[in-house]
Amino acid sequence: MTSSTPPTRPPLTVVTVDWAHPDAVTLREEMAAEVGPRYADLARTVRGNPNTVDESTVYRTFVAYSGGAAGHAAMRWNAGELELKRMFVRPAHRGSGVADALLLAAEDAARAEGQPRLILQTGHLQPEAVRFYVRSGYHRIPIFPPYEVLPLSNCFAKQLK
Numbered sequence: 001m002t003s004s005t006p007p008t009r010p011p012l013t014v015v016t017v018d019w020a021h022p023d024a025v026t027l028r029e030e031m032a033a034e035v036g037p038r039y040a041d042l043a044r045t046v047r048g049n050p051n052t053v054d055e056s057t058v059y060r061t062f063v064a065y066s067g068g069a070a071g072h073a074a075m076r077w078n079a080g081e082l083e084l085k086r087m088f089v090r091p092a093h094r095g096s097g098v099a100d101a102l103l104l105a106a107e108d109a110a111r112a113e114g115q116p117r118l119i120l121q122t123g124h125l126q127p128e129a130v131r132f133y134v135r136s137g138y139h140r141i142p143i144f145p146p147y148e149v150l151p152l153s154n155c156f157a158k159q160l161k
Helices: 022-043 098-112 127-135
Strands: 013-017 058-065 069-078 081-089 117-122 154-159
Touching (some): 022 069, 098 117, 117 127
Antiparallel strands (some): 117 154
């Protein structure tokens, strides 16, 4: 009888990249392809797209690597606060700590910038994201601009100080 050792994952690293970095762009496209269809009906009824990210507001973009690009997160300035945007982990890497590492990198960057909290918005059709943020110490806050046109939004914040 032979014993088999489960395969080990390559080391996990989180790297700061430009918003336009090819891996970051690919991961955002994969996120849009996965999440977009959930909101297709809603998108037809909302005026404009409150989830659009103006590249000039992007503070930092992170890509997690573990044997290739595994996940993405970005932060943008929104009314003087840093907002987490485009948090995404490829399906093969979910449950492996990638999301935790990306979130920690974002929180550390916000702390280094002297921000007292990090804010975010996630859609009402993403219960897995809501569970993740609550488990990670985030609490619900009122819907903040530009998401007021999405009254079912889940908005969260975490105190960093």
